Amino acid sequence: MKENKQPLTTLSQQEQERYDRQVSIKGFGRKRQLKLKKARIIVAGIGGVGSSASMYLAVAGIGSLTVIDSGEVELSNLNRQILHWEKNLGTSKALSAATKLKQLNPDIEVTAREESITEDSVLKLLEGTDGVIDCLDNFPSRYILNDAALKLGVPVFHAACSGFEVRATTIIPGVTPCLRCLYPRELHQAKVPILGSIAGMAGNIATTEAIKLIAGLEPTLKNRLLIYDGLHLRYNLVNISRNPDCLFCKGVRTNEG
Amino acid sequence: MKVKVLLFAQHCEAVGKKEIEVDLGKIDKITAGELYQRLAREYPKLKKLAKVTLAVVNNDMVNARALVKDGDEVAFFPPMGGA
Numbered sequence: 001m002k003e004n005k006q007p008l009t010t011l012s013q014q015e016q017e018r019y020d021r022q023v024s025i026k027g028f029g030r031k032r033q034l035k036l037k038k039a040r041i042i043v044a045g046i047g048g049v050g051s052s053a054s055m056y057l058a059v060a061g062i063g064s065l066t067v068i069d070s071g072e073v074e075l076s077n078l079n080r081q082i083l084h085w086e087k088n089l090g091t092s093k094a095l096s097a098a099t100k101l102k103q104l105n106p107d108i109e110v111t112a113r114e115e116s117i118t119e120d121s122v123l124k125l126l127e128g129t130d131g132v133i134d135c136l137d138n139f140p141s142r143y144i145l146n147d148a149a150l151k152l153g154v155p156v157f158h159a160a161c162s163g164f165e166v167r168a169t170t171i172i173p174g175v176t177p178c179l180r181c182l183y184p185r186e187l188h189q190a191k192v193p194i195l196g197s198i199a200g201m202a203g204n205i206a207t208t209e210a211i212k213l214i215a216g217l218e219p220t221l222k223n224r225l226l227i228y229d230g231l232h233l234r235y236n237l238v239n240i241s242r243n244p245d246c247l248f249c250k251g252v253r254t255n256e257g
Numbered sequence: 258m259k260v261k262v263l264l265f266a267q268h269c270e271a272v273g274k275k276e277i278e279v280d281l282g283k284i285d286k287i288t289a290g291e292l293y294q295r296l297a298r299e300y301p302k303l304k305k306l307a308k309v310t311l312a313v314v315n316n317d318m319v320n321a322r323a324l325v326k327d328g329d330e331v332a333f334f335p336p337m338g339g340a
Contacts (some may be wrong), residue, residue, distance in 0.1 A: 012321070023330070029259045032317070036263070038328075045340055047340045048340055049340040050340065123260045135340045136338075136340060137338070137339055137340040138338060139336070142338055157282065160337040160338050160339055160340060161337070161339055161340065162266055162337050162339045163266065165265060165266050167337045181312075182318075182336075183336035183338075184337060185308060185309045185336065186336055187267070187309045187335045187336045187338065188310070189338075189339070190339075192339030199340065202340070208290065225318070227265060227334070229265060229269075232275045233266075234263075234275070236263075236313075236332070236334070237316070238313050238316055238317070238318050239316055240318045241317075241320065253272055
């Protein structure tokens with residue numbers, strides 16, 4: 001993918017015009033837009049949640065975006081994975097996504113990683129990033145991502161969905177519960193039923209969280225789990241706490257000033 | 258005592274309702290775990306979800322030993338990992 005050659009200390013005339021409608025939000029401004037430009041964000045999993053998450057990170061002007069997925073596009077993905085189209089069937093999801101993200105915003109750097117999140121690869125993949133959007137579709141991979149993020153002090157914007165429901169939280173190592181505090185046991189499901197619009201909401205919530213954290217805007221979903229039930233129109237914000245006995249985040253210190 | 262129980266995801270499907278009012282008669286305190294066991298006797302499909310069930314009392318996530326009192330709002334739901 002083409003690299004972002006824009007200087008990171010200023011907004012070009014084109015960028016000022018491109019981002020004008022968000023820079024003009026009260027309390028946002030050019031300084032926060034520059035923070036987005038300097039940010040390096042990873043989207044782990046380019047499925048239904050990752051599609052919307054990465055699209056809105058791209059158009060918001062996150063300077064460096066890396067999309068990670070080892071999968072290929074299948075027909076049954078197309079009800080929700082809106083970055084992948086029928087012409088992409090059988091091709092790499094990471095490449096399919098990166099190509100379109102670059103077209104959505106040519107001013108940013110987009111990198112495709114056609115690989116799985118494994119214990120061997122994860123630390124190298126996350127090194128130097130400002131945050132990772134957890135859009136993975138299975139608990140083992142989500143736990144691997146969680147454990148590496150704890151080691152590196154990388155914020156994780158967790159988003160998941162099933163049926164009409166969304167769950168999201170913002171994990172700050174050493175500050176908030178980690179994924180293993182929140183979900184000490186996983187739920188095994190062979191196939192998770194998902195409505196595309198709900199996956200999109202999950203991704204958009206996580207992306208909004210990432211943008212706010214990078215831009216320095218509060219409050220966020222730190223120490224809170226959002227439950228959204230789109231079928232019954234219910235919205236709950238549950239207070240969550242670190243498990244003092246969690247073997248994975250016990251002793252993890254915060255990078256937050 | 259009476260409590261309101263909210264159910265999400267597979268727990269909502271298992272019970273067939275998004276929320277239920279539970280009348281515990283003369284009982285004046287119960288743990289979240291005991292409340293779940295009582296519900297599972299009435300709604301047997303909840304039994305297979307017991308090991309993964311998460312509990313919330315008055316908007317705070319709690320463990321199974323947490324006490325539930327008259328008028329409390331309790332929620333039960335499973336972990337969610339799909340995308």
